[in-house]
Each structure stands twice: as structure tokens, then as C-alpha cells.
Amino acid sequence: LFQAVELAPRDPILGLNEQFNADPRSTKVNLGVGVYYDDNGKIPLLAAVHQAEVARVQLAAARGYLPIEGIAGYNKGAQELVLGKNSPLIGAGRVLTMQALGGTGALKIGADFIKQLVPDAKVAISDPSWENHRALFERAGFEVVNYPYYDAVTHGLNFKGMIEGLRSLPQKSVVVLHACCHNPTGVDLTVDQWREVAQVVKASNLIPFLDIAYQGFGDGLEADASAVRLFADLDMTMFISSSFSKSFSLYGERVGALTIVTGSQDESSRVLSQVKRVIRTNYSNPPTHGGTIVSTVLNNPELFALWDKELAGMRDRIRLMRKQLVEKLTQYGVKEDCSYVMKQRGMFSFSGMTAPQVERLRAEHGIYAVSTGRICVAALNSKNIDTVAKAMAEVMKA
Numbered sequence: 001l002f003q004a005v006e007l008a009p010r011d012p013i014l015g016l017n018e019q020f021n022a023d024p025r026s027t028k029v030n031l032g033v034g035v036y037y038d039d040n041g042k043i044p045l046l047a048a049v050h051q052a053e054v055a056r057v058q059l060a061a062a063r064g065y066l067p068i069e070g071i072a073g074y075n076k077g078a079q080e081l082v083l084g085k086n087s088p089l090i091g092a093g094r095v096l097t098m099q100a101l102g103g104t105g106a107l108k109i110g111a112d113f114i115k116q117l118v119p120d121a122k123v124a125i126s127d128p129s130w131e132n133h134r135a136l137f138e139r140a141g142f143e144v145v146n147y148p149y150y151d152a153v154t155h156g157l158n159f160k161g162m163i164e165g166l167r168s169l170p171q172k173s174v175v176v177l178h179a180c181c182h183n184p185t186g187v188d189l190t191v192d193q194w195r196e197v198a199q200v201v202k203a204s205n206l207i208p209f210l211d212i213a214y215q216g217f218g219d220g221l222e223a224d225a226s227a228v229r230l231f232a233d234l235d236m237t238m239f240i241s242s243s244f245s246k247s248f249s250l251y252g253e254r255v256g257a258l259t260i261v262t263g264s265q266d267e268s269s270r271v272l273s274q275v276k277r278v279i280r281t282n283y284s285n286p287p288t289h290g291g292t293i294v295s296t297v298l299n300n301p302e303l304f305a306l307w308d309k310e311l312a313g314m315r316d317r318i319r320l321m322r323k324q325l326v327e328k329l330t331q332y333g334v335k336e337d338c339s340y341v342m343k344q345r346g347m348f349s350f351s352g353m354t355a356p357q358v359e360r361l362r363a364e365h366g367i368y369a370v371s372t373g374r375i376c377v378a379a380l381n382s383k384n385i386d387t388v389a390k391a392m393a394e395v396m397k398a
């Protein structure tokens with residue numbers, strides 16, 4: 001049975017982690033991961049999460065099956081987070097949310113459902129994009145194409161190319177958009193640019209799939225949802241995948257949600273019945289623990305405020321690291337203006353390093369980054385930033 005099975009290539013990012021773990025150098029630094037670390041280099045356990053978890057354990061509640069679509073309070077909290085508490089679409093019964101196994105699970109349920117509706121649709125992702133977008137939609141049976149996004153010359157957005165790319169897509173193509181904190185580049189659209197993109201998506205009759213995996217890491221929970229809200233204002237039907245992995249620092253609990261905006265309340269009930277079949281035949285129903293914690297925090301005003309404050313702390317620390325990195329690169333002799341690193345948002349930065357420079361950084365300094373030059377700014381801290389900046393400057397100057 002397995003004789004002809006070929007060895008699959010290593011996942012580029014998880015493969016990097018394996019290589020990092022095997023590196024004996026005590027000065028090594030891993031900037032390849034997509035995880036937020038605190039200033040001590042640890043994944044934080046947020047106080048809001050901890051309090052909700054303690055309360056849950058004290059309840060000693062039984063662990064029965066959840067409904068196929070998950071915890072009702074979780075779903076309500078998740079949809080209000082992206083669309084706003086006063087969303088008229090929610091009021092009109094046009095919004096459905098299903099608890100999902102992380103943002104990845106939300107994307108996959110959405111992809112499987114879209115495959116049922118428009119089997120021949122093309123799926124367009126940004127160039128570049130989170131590396132799993134292409135693989136996930138291809139595995140769901142779609143042809144995946146790129147629309148222009150990053151401009152390597154300006155280290156910014158190729159907005160004109162993006163608009164032209166979207167305009168050239170056939171009707172009913174799915175457009176995957178990073179709603180904030182673009183992974184891997186850190187380059188985001190302005191609100192005006194988002195407005196234009198939303199208008200083009202609507203006029204071209206495309207299907208928006210907004211992926212929001214870093215809400216709260218850009219400018220704040222509300223500001224980071226502005227792209228989603230602009231699409232909602234244009235009254236479009238759409239898919240939204242949310243991930244709480246980073247914002248709650250609950251990576252291993254697989255907390256995410258799929259939200260679908262339909263055309264009417266009647267459509268909502270039919271769509272929900274179909275999406276439930278997709279979930280049922282994949283994993284039946286979601287797990288209880290992480291979902292209960294997130295739901296508790298989202299629905300308790302005190303815990304919510306605490307969480308919001310902790311998120312702001314993570315966001316501010318990343319900003320500080322961006323600022324210090326730019327200052328230190330200049331201090332260590334990089335002539336090029338690196339201030340683009342400060343304009344980028346979220347956990348990642350397209351640092352401008354080339355693949356050979358990234359390789360030198362690893363071989364000579366034990367500092368690991370993705371070969372595209374992506375670094376995780378959230379893995380920098382007050383203890384390693386000097387070493388990292390010095391090493392980066394050395395490989396970038398040569």
C-alpha cells in the first residue's frame with residue numbers, strides 16, 4: 001500500500017523550527033515562528049485567559065459534546081468582534097458564526113462549503129500570502145492564483161497592481177484578503193484603499209473571504225476590524241475566518257471561527273444547515289476547553305477589558321521592537337532607510353533581507369528567519385535585539 005508513497009517536503013516554517021531545535025548554539029534566536037513571545041522569550045498565559053480557565057476548572061463541569069456549530073456565546077462574541085456589536089447585518093439575522101478549529105479550520109470549512117456552491121471558482125490569494133492559503137484551497141479542490149500585493153522596491157503595497165489583478169478575475173472568484181496585519185509582509189492597506197478594494201470586489205461580483213488572524217495586533221480590536229466593516233457597509237455576502245490563536249495566546253487550543261454574511265435571514269438558516277453538514281463530516285463538533293475560555297472572556301465585561309489591555313501590551317511591545325530594530329540597524333551601519341519596518345503592522349516584517357542573507361544569518365549567527373526575509377518581530381526582546389540587529393546589519397551591509 002505505501003510502497004510508492006513519496007516523501008513530502010518539510011513544512012517550510014515548521015521545518016525551520018526543527019532545524020532551530022537541533023542547533024547547539026546557546027546564542028541562537030528563532031525569528032521564523034509565527035508566535036508572540038513576551039520580553040522573557042516565553043509564550044504568555046494571559047491573565048484574562050487564566051482567570052477564565054480557573055473559573056472553568058472550579059465549576060468542574062461535565063464535557064459533553066458541543067453542538068455542531070459550537071458554543072452559542074462564543075459564536076456571538078466572535079461575530080460581534082469582527083462586525084461590531086451594533087451591526088445591522090447581525091440585527092437582520094444575516095450573520096452566522098461557527099466555532100472552528102483555529103483560523104485554519106475556519107478557512108477549511110469555508111473552502112469546502114464554497115466548493116459545493118461554486119465548484120469551478122478560482123481562488124485568488126495575495127502575492128505573497130500565508131503559505132497555507134494556497135495549499136488549503138488547492139486541497140479543497142480549487143485552482144489558486146495570485147493577485148499582486150507586495151512591492152519589493154518600495155517595501156510597501158503594489159496597490160495599482162492589486163486593483164488591476166482583482167479586476168481581471170472572473171466573476172464569482174473567491175478573493176482571500178488579510179483583513180489586518182498581513183502575513184508575511186506586515187504591509188496593510190489604508191482605510192481608503194480598503195474602500196476601493198471593497199468596491200472593486202463588489203462591482204466584479206467576486207466572493208470576499210476575509211481572513212483576520214491578528215485582530216488587536218495592528219491598531220486595536222475595533223480599528224483592526226475596519227476592513228471587514230467596510231465590506232459589511234457595502235452589504236456584501238462574504239466569508240470571514242477569525243483566529244484567536246494569537247490574540248488569546250491559545251495556539252494549541254485551536255480557537256477560531258467562521259462567520260458567513262448571507263443575503264437574508266431565510267438564506268442564513270439554509271446556509272447554516274449545509275455548513276453543519278460540512279462540519280459533521282469533518283470532525284463532528286468542536287472541542288470544549290479553549291472555546292469555553294474564549295467565550296467567557298468575550299462575554300464578561302471585566303475579563304474583556306482585561307484582555308483588551310493585555311492585547312494592547314502585546315501590540316505596544318511589538319511596536320517598540322520595530323522602533324528599536326530600525327534604530328539599531330542604522331547604528332550598526334545599514335545605509336538603506338529601514339523605516340518601512342515601523343510602518344508594517346502585526347507580528348511580521350518583510351525585513352528586506354534576501355535568501356542568501358537569511359542563510360548567512362543562520363549559518364554565521366544562529367539567527368533563524370524565513371528565506372523570504374520574513375522575521376517575527378514578536379520574537380525580539382530587550383535581551384536579544386542588540387545581537388539580532390548587529391548580525392542583521394552585518395549580513396545586510398555585505
Ligand code: PMP
Pocket residue numbers: 034101102103104105130178183211213243244245254255256
Ligand atoms: N490566517 C493567517 C493569515 C495566519 O497567519 C494564520 C496563522 N499563522 C492562520 C490563518 C491560522 O490560524 P490558526 O493558527 O488559528 O489556525
